[in-house]
Amino acid sequence: MLRIEQLRKNYHGTEVLRGIDLTVEPGQVVCLIGASGSGKSTLLRCLNLLETVDDGTVWLADESGAEQDVTDPRVDVDGVRRRVGIVFQAYNLFPHLSVLQNLVLAPTRAAGVSRQAARERALVLLERVGLADKAGAYPDALSGGQQQRVALARALAMDPEVLLLDEITSALDPLLVGEVLDVVKGLRADGIAVVMATHEMAFAREASDVVAFLADGEIVEIGPPEQLFDAPQDPRTAAFLARFRD
Amino acid sequence: MVLGLLLLGVVSSPGWDRVQRTFFDWQDAKDSVGPITEAFWLNVRLFVVCEVFILVVALVVAVVRVVPSPAMAPLRLLATIYTDVFRGTPTLLVVLLVGFGVPALDLAGAPTSLFWLGVIALTLSYGAYVAEVIRAGILSVHPTQWASGRALGLSYGRTLRHVVLPQALRRVTPPLLNDFVSLQKDTALLSVIGLVEALRQANIISNRDFVFTPLVVAAVLFIAATIVLARLADWLTVRSMRREAGGL
Numbered sequence: 001m002l003r004i005e006q007l008r009k010n011y012h013g014t015e016v017l018r019g020i021d022l023t024v025e026p027g028q029v030v031c032l033i034g035a036s037g038s039g040k041s042t043l044l045r046c047l048n049l050l051e052t053v054d055d056g057t058v059w060l061a062d063e064s065g066a067e068q069d070v071t072d073p074r075v076d077v078d079g080v081r082r083r084v085g086i087v088f089q090a091y092n093l094f095p096h097l098s099v100l101q102n103l104v105l106a107p108t109r110a111a112g113v114s115r116q117a118a119r120e121r122a123l124v125l126l127e128r129v130g131l132a133d134k135a136g137a138y139p140d141a142l143s144g145g146q147q148q149r150v151a152l153a154r155a156l157a158m159d160p161e162v163l164l165l166d167e168i169t170s171a172l173d174p175l176l177v178g179e180v181l182d183v184v185k186g187l188r189a190d191g192i193a194v195v196m197a198t199h200e201m202a203f204a205r206e207a208s209d210v211v212a213f214l215a216d217g218e219i220v221e222i223g224p225p226e227q228l229f230d231a232p233q234d235p236r237t238a239a240f241l242a243r244f245r246d
Numbered sequence: 247m248v249l250g251l252l253l254l255g256v257v258s259s260p261g262w263d264r265v266q267r268t269f270f271d272w273q274d275a276k277d278s279v280g281p282i283t284e285a286f287w288l289n290v291r292l293f294v295v296c297e298v299f300i301l302v303v304a305l306v307v308a309v310v311r312v313v314p315s316p317a318m319a320p321l322r323l324l325a326t327i328y329t330d331v332f333r334g335t336p337t338l339l340v341v342l343l344v345g346f347g348v349p350a351l352d353l354a355g356a357p358t359s360l361f362w363l364g365v366i367a368l369t370l371s372y373g374a375y376v377a378e379v380i381r382a383g384i385l386s387v388h389p390t391q392w393a394s395g396r397a398l399g400l401s402y403g404r405t406l407r408h409v410v411l412p413q414a415l416r417r418v419t420p421p422l423l424n425d426f427v428s429l430q431k432d433t434a435l436l437s438v439i440g441l442v443e444a445l446r447q448a449n450i451i452s453n454r455d456f457v458f459t460p461l462v463v464a465a466v467l468f469i470a471a472t473i474v475l476a477r478l479a480d481w482l483t484v485r486s487m488r489r490e491a492g493g494l
Contacts, residue, residue: 048397082399092394095490096412105408106398138490158398 001026001193002047002084002162003067007056009042009217016042018217019056024162024210027191029184031204031225034214035240040197043214044164047195048086049077060084060162082111085160089167091147093139099126099150100135103157111158118157125153129183145176152183156192163187165196181207201244205229213237267457274459278451282460285447286467289433292364292443296433297426299369304376309406311377312384325377332374338435341367345439364436372429379421383414416486423479427472434468444468 002024009017017039024030032040045051047058049070059067060080070080094102103122107113113121126132129149131142139147148168155163165184169177181203187194188207198204204211205225212222213234221228221237232238256262310318310325332340344367349358357363387410395405415422437446448464 050393050397078396078399078401081397086397088390088394088397090390092390094391094394094409094413096416106395106400109404109408110399110401140490154398 001028001061002195003059003061004043004047005057005059007043007046007058008054009039009046009051010054011042016217017046020217020219022212022219022222024193024195026161026193027188028210029188029194029196029208030210030212031208032195032197032212032214033199033201033204033240034220038214039217040214041166042217044086044166044195044197046071047162048084048164049075049080050086062161078110082158083160084162084164085155085158086164086166087148087151087155087168089170091139091144091151091171093147093150093154095139097138098135099131099137099139099142102139102150103154106154107157122153122157125156126150128186129153130179143176144172145179148172148176148180149183152180156187156190160192162193162195165194165198167197167199169198169200201229201241213240215240269458269462271457271459274455274457275463278448278460279463281451282444282447282463283467285442286444286464286471288361288441288443289430289468290471292361292368292433292436292441293426293430295365296368296372296429299365300372300376300429303369303373304380307373307377308380308384311381313402313406315402329374329377332370333378335371337368337371337432338438340371341435341439343367344370345436360436360439360441364433364439364441368429368432368436372425372432376422376425379418379425380414383418384410386417387413419482419486420479423475423482427475430471430475431468 002022004020004022007017007020008015020039020043022030032043034040042051046053047070053071056071058070060070060083061067068075070084093099094105097105100119100122103125104115104118107118107121108115123132123135126135129152131146131149131153134142134146134150139150142150148171152168168184169180172180177200181200184194184196184203185207196204196208208225210222211225211228212219213228213232213236214220215236221232221234228237229241232241259265307325307328310321311329313322341364345360345363348356348363348366357366384406391409391413392405395409396402400408433443434445437443437449442450444464444467445461448460451460452458
């Protein structure tokens with residue numbers, strides 16, 4: 001689905017990503033863990049082309065298996081973004097539009113979906129994130145957890161093949177984290193590949209297929225959750241995880 | 247209280263009787279209100295037409311100045327020069343230059359009607375102000391709004407149009423209407439190129455009858471028009487605030 005090879009990114013001379021290799025299979029849930037500043041968010045932003053990449057390639061495969069290098073400057077950026085959705089920590093809903101309009105805007109204006117079809121799909125998605133009754137409300141009237149669920153539904157409305165989740169529960173009241181993570185768990189049924197930067201270790205352990213631990217712009221250790229959490233091979237992984245225990 | 251004392255002070259001043267006769271004579275007011283109101287319709291037509299043109303010009307100029315694409319660089323320079331020049335030139339000067347300059351050029355197709363010359367002058371001058379207001383509004387929309395529009399696959403233009411501009415325009419509505427209030431008053435400047443609008447008409451009457459009451463009548467008309475616009479601004483602001491706060 002997504003094959004990342006030797007991805008590098010500099011910010012003003014500082015290497016934020018130093019050669020990331022990562023493969024995401026269709027329908028897989030991959031969690032990125034690591035301290036703040038380890039490069040998790042930058043990696044996700046590179047995959048969605050919100051950041052330009054300095055070196056390396058990101059291969060995005062379509063249904064037929066044909067791969068396309070999305071870091072190529074000639075690539076159809078908007079086309080890639082329609083296939084690779086992203087949800088941010090700060091929700092970033094459009095405050096001047098109702099919840100329903102937030103979901104309808106991109107499908108109708110970027111993907112050529114008819115207004116009617118986009119509305120119907122939006123209502124189904126709102127039902128799914130448990131907010132069907134909020135279709136007419138404006139974002140500022142919703143709680144953080146509700147706004148983040150709308151943001152998830154908004155990204156899903158574009159029918160992405162890959163969904164990038166950038167610490168989507170970090171800004172939430174602990175009581176509201178669960179309702180958002182429940183929606184993420186439900187994505188498995190759709191076969192959407194998910195790459196998620198998170199500090200929710202229990203969730204990463206329970207819901208992901210692969211967990212990658214990042215430090216200083218590198219993937220230090222990667223593997224199935226049981227292995228990474230219960231038998232970390234690298235002392236840095238062990239030290240990081242120890243801070244989350246007790 | 248303060249206002250009352252001030253009023254009392256004015257009314258009890260030794261010259262009040264004479265002032266009242268020349269400025270606030272009821273009979274003079276009644277005689278002049280007809281022709282002045284008629285002339286004021288010209289002001290109304292002027293500012294309504296100007297407002298439409300100004301919005302279009304300002305929007306285009308503001309967008310051109312904001313778009314980062316290198317292909318837009320020459321246009322961006324042009325837009326910057328335009329705002330610098332017309333924001334720096336007194337409106338009265340622009341009115342005189344356009345009003346007397348354009349017809350003197352004898353260009354084929356150049357408008358000769360005073361009405362349209364006036365519209366052009368005010369649009370040029372106010373377009374520059376309003377463009378800056380709109381540009382400030384666009385820049386005040388948080389960059390994450392751009393990011394989330396683009397991240398959904400919306401193009402730059404569509405993100406601008408559907409995500410950023412609606413928020414920007416909502417935010418600048420109060421200062422924008424403030425500029426329009428100022429514009430309504432500045433339609434009086436067009437009297438210098440010979441348009442017989444409310445101020446000019448009032449002047450004609452007061453020169454004929456040696457009274458100033460007609461000027462006060464004109465002032466009242468300008469104030470009335472301003473109040474309408476100010477209340478509209480208040481209403482719009484309250485409505486959008488209430489809607490986004492979740493009511494509806």
